[in-house]
Amino acid sequence: MSAFLKLAGIEKRFGGFTALKGVDLEIEKGEFVCFLGPSGCGKTTLLRIIAGLETQSAGTLHQGGRDISRLPPAGRDYGIVFQSYALFPNLSVADNVAYGLVNRKMPKAQVRERVAELVKLVGLPGSEGKFPAQLSGGQQQRIALARALATSPGLLLLDEPLSALDAIVRVHLRQEIRSLQRKLGVTTVMVTHDQEEALSVADRIVVMNHGAIEQVGTPMQVYRDPATPFVADFVGRINVLPALLEIGGRVRIGATSFDCPHGRAAGSAAKIYLRPEDVLARPILPGDANVFDAQIEKIEFLGSYCLVRASSPALGEHRLTVYLSLNFLAEQQLEVGGRLPLKLLPDRMRVFDE
Amino acid sequence: MTSLAQGRHLALRATASDRIAHVALAFVGLVLLAFLAGPLMAILQQAVQDRDGHFVALANFISYARTPALLQSLWNSLWVSAVVTIVAVPAAFVFAYALTRSRMRLKPLFRGITLIPLLAPSLLPAISLIYWFGNQGALKGHFGLDQIYGAPGIVIAEIFAVFPHALMILITALATADARLYEAADAMGTRASRKFFTITLPGAKYGLISAALVVFTLVVTDFGIPKVIGGNVNVLATDVFKLVIGQQDFQRGAVVALLLLAPALLTFAVDRLISAKQTAGISARAVPYRPKHVRWFDTLMTAYCTLVALLVLAMLGMAVFASFASFWPYNLTPSLRHYAMGLFDAEVGEGFVNSLRMAAGTAVFGTALVFVGAYLLEKTQGAGPLRGGVRLLAMLPMAVPGLVLGLGTIFFFNAPSNPLNGLYHTMALLTLCTIVHFYTTGHLTAVTALKSLDAEFEAVSASLKVPFYKTFWRVTLPICTPALIDIARYFFVNAMTTISAVVFLYSPDTKVASIAILNLDEAGETGAAAAMAILIAAASAVATLLFWMLSLWTLRRTQAWRQE
Numbered sequence: 001m002s003a004f005l006k007l008a009g010i011e012k013r014f015g016g017f018t019a020l021k022g023v024d025l026e027i028e029k030g031e032f033v034c035f036l037g038p039s040g041c042g043k044t045t046l047l048r049i050i051a052g053l054e055t056q057s058a059g060t061l062h063q064g065g066r067d068i069s070r071l072p073p074a075g076r077d078y079g080i081v082f083q084s085y086a087l088f089p090n091l092s093v094a095d096n097v098a099y100g101l102v103n104r105k106m107p108k109a110q111v112r113e114r115v116a117e118l119v120k121l122v123g124l125p126g127s128e129g130k131f132p133a134q135l136s137g138g139q140q141q142r143i144a145l146a147r148a149l150a151t152s153p154g155l156l157l158l159d160e161p162l163s164a165l166d167a168i169v170r171v172h173l174r175q176e177i178r179s180l181q182r183k184l185g186v187t188t189v190m191v192t193h194d195q196e197e198a199l200s201v202a203d204r205i206v207v208m209n210h211g212a213i214e215q216v217g218t219p220m221q222v223y224r225d226p227a228t229p230f231v232a233d234f235v236g237r238i239n240v241l242p243a244l245l246e247i248g249g250r251v252r253i254g255a256t257s258f259d260c261p262h263g264r265a266a267g268s269a270a271k272i273y274l275r276p277e278d279v280l281a282r283p284i285l286p287g288d289a290n291v292f293d294a295q296i297e298k299i300e301f302l303g304s305y306c307l308v309r310a311s312s313p314a315l316g317e318h319r320l321t322v323y324l325s326l327n328f329l330a331e332q333q334l335e336v337g338g339r340l341p342l343k344l345l346p347d348r349m350r351v352f353d354e
Numbered sequence: 355m356t357s358l359a360q361g362r363h364l365a366l367r368a369t370a371s372d373r374i375a376h377v378a379l380a381f382v383g384l385v386l387l388a389f390l391a392g393p394l395m396a397i398l399q400q401a402v403q404d405r406d407g408h409f410v411a412l413a414n415f416i417s418y419a420r421t422p423a424l425l426q427s428l429w430n431s432l433w434v435s436a437v438v439t440i441v442a443v444p445a446a447f448v449f450a451y452a453l454t455r456s457r458m459r460l461k462p463l464f465r466g467i468t469l470i471p472l473l474a475p476s477l478l479p480a481i482s483l484i485y486w487f488g489n490q491g492a493l494k495g496h497f498g499l500d501q502i503y504g505a506p507g508i509v510i511a512e513i514f515a516v517f518p519h520a521l522m523i524l525i526t527a528l529a530t531a532d533a534r535l536y537e538a539a540d541a542m543g544t545r546a547s548r549k550f551f552t553i554t555l556p557g558a559k560y561g562l563i564s565a566a567l568v569v570f571t572l573v574v575t576d577f578g579i580p581k582v583i584g585g586n587v588n589v590l591a592t593d594v595f596k597l598v599i600g601q602q603d604f605q606r607g608a609v610v611a612l613l614l615l616a617p618a619l620l621t622f623a624v625d626r627l628i629s630a631k632q633t634a635g636i637s638a639r640a641v642p643y644r645p646k647h648v649r650w651f652d653t654l655m656t657a658y659c660t661l662v663a664l665l666v667l668a669m670l671g672m673a674v675f676a677s678f679a680s681f682w683p684y685n686l687t688p689s690l691r692h693y694a695m696g697l698f699d700a701e702v703g704e705g706f707v708n709s710l711r712m713a714a715g716t717a718v719f720g721t722a723l724v725f726v727g728a729y730l731l732e733k734t735q736g737a738g739p740l741r742g743g744v745r746l747l748a749m750l751p752m753a754v755p756g757l758v759l760g761l762g763t764i765f766f767f768n769a770p771s772n773p774l775n776g777l778y779h780t781m782a783l784l785t786l787c788t789i790v791h792f793y794t795t796g797h798l799t800a801v802t803a804l805k806s807l808d809a810e811f812e813a814v815s816a817s818l819k820v821p822f823y824k825t826f827w828r829v830t831l832p833i834c835t836p837a838l839i840d841i842a843r844y845f846f847v848n849a850m851t852t853i854s855a856v857v858f859l860y861s862p863d864t865k866v867a868s869i870a871i872l873n874l875d876e877a878g879e880t881g882a883a884a885a886m887a888i889l890i891a892a893a894s895a896v897a898t899l900l901f902w903m904l905s906l907w908t909l910r911r912t913q914a915w916r917q918e
Contacts, residue, residue: 053813055366072366073816080817086810088829090915100818131915151818 002065004029004187005050005155010059012045012211019045021211022059027189027204032181034198035191037208038234043191044159046208050189051157052076064154078155079148083163085140087132093119093143094128100151118146123176138169145177149184156181158190162197174201195235199223207231229352232273237307239279241272241318242354251351254316259289259346269354276307276323278348281340290344294320296336299329310340368736371821375734379744382727386747388774389790393762394754397615400608400765414605424606427588428613434505434589435573435617438512443520443566445513447558449662450524452655454531455554457647464659465525468666469518473898474673474891475851475868477578479514481875481884482673483507484583490683503585511579514669516572517662520565527561528554531643560628567621574617575755578853582875582883590614591757595857598761608765611758622753677885693889696882702870706889709867712785713849713897717842720789720796724841728800729830733812734822752794756854763787764858779861791855792848796841803837804830835908843901847894 003026012020020042027033035043048054050061052073060069068076087096097115106114119127122142124135132140141161148156161177162170178201181188192198198205199219207214207222207230215227226232233240243251245268249261253272260272284291292314300307306329308322322342324334334340368376404410418424449468453461471478486493487502494502502510531554539549555562577591584592590610598607678688697703731745751759767778777783807830815825831838853868860869867890874883 051813051817052366053816070365070367072369072372073813074369074371074819074821075367076817078817080814082808082810082814084808084810086808086814088811088825090829090832099815100820103818103820103824133915147814148817153817157817 003027004031004064005189006062007046007050008060008062010046010049010061011057012042012049012054013057019211020049020056023211023213025206025213025216027187029187030185032178032188032190032201032203034202034205035189035208036195036198036205036235037193037214039193041208042211043193043206043208047157047159047189047191050155051078051080077153078157079151079153080157080159081141081144081148081161083160085132085137085144085164087140087144087147089132091131092128093124093130093132093135096132096143097128097146097150099147104151114150118150119143121149121180122146136169137165138173141165141173142176145180149186154187156186156188158188160191160193162192163194170197177201199235205235207234209234224348226273226350229271229273232350232352237276237321239272239274239276239320241274241315241320243270243272243351244268245270245351251349254312254314254318256292256314258344258349260344260349260351261346262351264351271352271354273350273352274344274348276321278345279320279322280343280345281308281322281324281328282343284341284343288343290346292342294340294342296334296338296340299334299336301326308334308340310342312342365736369821371823372734372736375730375822376737376740378726379730379734379737379740382723382730383740383744383747385723385786386744386750386790386793389763389786390747390750390754390759390793393759393766395762396765396769397608397611397758397762400604401612404605414609418606418609421606423588424593424610427590427593427610430505430587431574431590434508434512435570437509438516438573439566439570441509442513442516442569443524443562445662446517446520446565447524447562448655448658449517450521450528451554452659453525454528455643455645456652456655457645458652458656458659460656464663467663468521470670470891470895471514471666472518473847473851473894474670475578475853475871475887476515476576477511477582477853477871477875478673478884478887478891479511479669480507480579480582481880481887482669482676483511484880485672485676485682485884486668501585503583504587507583507585508580508587508589511583512573512576514666515576515579516569517666519572520569523565523568524558524561527558527564531557533643536643563628564625567624571618571621571755575614575757575854577757577857578872581872591755591854594757594761598858604765607761611761614755615753615758618753618755618758622749625752626749673884674888676881677888679881682881692879692881692885695879696870696874696886696889702867702874702882702886705865705867705870706886706893708781708864709850709890710893712781712788712866713846715781715785716788716792716849717846719785720792720845721838721842723789724793724796725800725834725838728797728804729826732801732804733826733830748797749794751790751792754791756791756852757857759787759791760855760858763855779859779864781864784856784859784864784866785849787855787859788849788852789845791852792845796844799837799841799844800834803834807833836905839901839905839908843898846897846901850890850894850897 005027007023007025010020010023011018023046035046037043045054049056052068052071056069060067062068063077088099091099094115097118098111101111101114115128116125119125122145124139124142127135127139127143132143135143158177162174165173174197190201202219204216205219205222206216209230215222215231217225217227222231222235226235232238241253243253245262245264245266246252246257247266249259249263250257251260251262251270251272262270264270292312294310294312296308297311297319298309305323305325308324310320310322312320320342401414402409402411404413452458453465483502485491487507488494491502535553536549539553575591577595580587580589580592581595590613594607594610594614597603597610676682677692678690679686680689680691697706727744727748731741731748763783766772767774767783769775811825811829812822815822851868853872856866857869857872860866867886871883871886874886
């Protein structure tokens with residue numbers, strides 16, 4: 001069975017600037033896909049091309065087996081939610097939600113029923129008579145979602161829908177969007193620059209940079225097995241250590257040789273990517289590999305855990321960042337200048353070419 | 355496949371509603387082509403042809419340059435405009451500064467009084483000056499003004515006439531101050547004068563340049579004031595009239611019209627340039643500036659504003675007083691003689707009805723055309739070249755003086771070969787010419803209102819498969835009602851008071867009141883002319899009041915969704 005949404009060779013040029021460089025992507029029916037990337041990476045442009053709000057310079061789009069490459073927005077089948085909500089301010093919540101239904105010559109009673117059902121679905125039953133300005137940002141975005149879903153579109157497009165909201169509302173609403181999407185089974189594409197948001201809601205994440213896809217994968221794949229240094233860097237925090245590849249699945253970082261199965265030719269320079277949580281802090285046991293003594297240089301308090309920066313003669317001039325819980329720091333009586341034994345997890349070390 | 359697509363421009367298939375939008379946009383473009391581009395081309399054509407329609411290149415320009423009298427007018431126009439600009443802009447700046455940066459009392463009153471002249475034809479100050487300082491003037495010979503006819507009269511009357519225009523621009527420029535800059539300066543212990551020269555003045559720089567350019571252009575192209583009080587002093591605007599109407603010398607008339615177009619085009623270009631810069635000047639995060647109480651400063655500003663307001667009232671008051679005086683200066687008992695004379699004997703009554711009809715037509719059709727045009731430009735897609743053309747044509751009227759537009763319009767529509775020749779001398783042509791004359795300000799108001807709407811309304815509608823015109827009707831239009839009323843009011847008042855664009859276009863049947871004033875003045879009936887000017891001002895004031903009430907009413911009726 002072929003994919004529900006299929007993008008092939010999508011390019012977009014604005015004058016001399018190339019916003020998208022030949023994007024290929026397949027999205028299955030019922031999937032929740034996030035486009036993730038820094039601003040200017042082309043993720044919003046790609047979404048707008050799917051919506052027909054921008055026209056690709058080259059490439060084709062198929063949705064449900066139908067070629068939609070040259071269809072205007074009204075000829076495609078999707079609902080869309082924007083960061084700005086874009087609710088019609090002079091229409092009541094009910095009129096906003098019913099906006100697309102009324103045009104389909106649906107009988108009035110049926111429209112009212114559908115509106116009631118939708119506002120209930122997004123958790124705002126009874127708000128039909130209110131105007132958008134009487135609602136909070138989060139509530140307005142729920143109504144925008146209800147409006148987009150009212151006509152039961154085959155595809156839901158979300159353009160940074162949570163970016164304009166407070167942190168707490170944002171976390172809450174993203175879970176609701178996720179469970180709603182599960183319930184309705186609607187294929188969903190969400191654009192976001194917030195990696196935490198993408199990791200928490202997506203079935204698959206499309207990481208983009210400079211108009212090209214860097215990696216497509218599940219949140220776990222993207223986080224644990226970043227395909228490129230960019231993905232490793234962009235998603236989550238990571239230590240980058242210059243190293244020299246040695247034979248026998250070992251690498252030399254600074255003055256020390258570590259276990260690191262890399263499967264590459266020895267002798268060349270590389271970079272080792274290692275997440276802070278993959279550096280263990282614990283007393284050294286006899287026979288332990290990849291362990292060394294470090295010294296605490298700086299402790300950055302971040303609430304429930306701390307970012308600890310450590311240096312070690314074993315690493316030469318390189319520094320390591322480690323996550324340690326507040327309790328652990330207290331228990332071990334660790335402070336700046338103190339000794340900290342560390343272990344690098346060999347199978348968590350990612351090797352990229354220099 | 356990619357390489358194949360490289361060459362051609364990929365476009366989405368146009369829907370039926372896209373085509374409706376394109377046809378509507380093309381219609382707006384055609385109107386502007388016929389009533390703006392056509393007339394301008396006609397002037398250009400006249401300027402390079404002889405009487406028999408042969409191409410003569412620059413011969414008309416050379417003949418113009420060899421006529422000393424005409425060159426004298428050019429010089430007069432330039433120095434008079436320069437003097438007015440040098441006086442009026444600083445005077446208006448201080449006034450605007452008092453209104454925006456002091457805590458003096460009665461600000462709305464001061465502002466209101468100085469804006470009243472906008473309601474009357476621009477020649478009202480000239481008529482008033484004649485009563486103050488003319489041959490039989492109340493203060494003849496005082497203040498060193500023994501001869502008001504000529505340059506002194508033009509300069510003083512123009513200062514009154516352009517003051518409110520400069521004031522409005524400068525108020526806008528000074529109103530958008532960022533309090534944080536002043537707080538930062540205070541925190542560093544900056545002196546008041548230094549704050550003024552390093553923060554206030556640079557912040558208002560574009561406003562000042564814009565005000566100076568607008569004032570200069572208004573004076574160069576004004577026709578009414580020099581006609582009434584200019585005496586033997588000729589300027590470009592009166593030359594055009596004399597050449598075309600008096601001597602039927604269309605060719606050299608066209609040459610002078612092109613000279614009038616030059617400063618206006620320059621103003622337009624500079625204004626575009628600086629307004630593009632200005633938008634970047636103030637950030638959305640700016641904190642509005644709130645002036646503090648400074649007793650001596652507020653007193654000084656109150657004194658200044660009182661003086662200016664009194665001068666404006668003296669100007670207006672004299673016109674009102676004289677219009678009611680039975681027989682100036684011998685019998686000053688109030689009577690309605692001049693009103694009766696003007697309205698009935700000189701048949702201005704008919705002209706007044708014509709004025710109201712034209713103003714109403716301009717307000718209704720002008721607002722519709724401007725708003726639909728602005729909407730199509732801002733909110734619909736596709737048809738790129740057409741879009742660019744209409745955008746340019748919508749901005750161009752600002753650069754075309756009324757006199758030039760009016761002259762071009764007769765050249766263009768008088769031509770027997772023009773299929774629209776039937777419009778010549780009709781009310782419809784007067785109305786359309788006036789709409790085009792004031793198009794740009796209305797257009798900019800509409801664009802500002804439309805830009806404040808969420809840019810994604812149309813995208814949402816399309817995703818819900820609702821055609822754009824339904825969203826226009828259900829959402830855009832209701833939200834923009836206040837702006838629509840504002841545009842209609844602007845059209846109405848300007849159509850009531852305009853002289854320059856229509857002075858060439860009227861026929862005995864379609865004479866409007868503002869033109870009738872000129873004719874009364876020329877016939878020596880200054881009292882009746884004053885009376886009619888006052889009547890126009892009164893009608894404009896009543897209309898403004900009605901528009902204001904209408905906007906209050908609609909605000910209450912249709913804008914319930916607006917939250918404080």
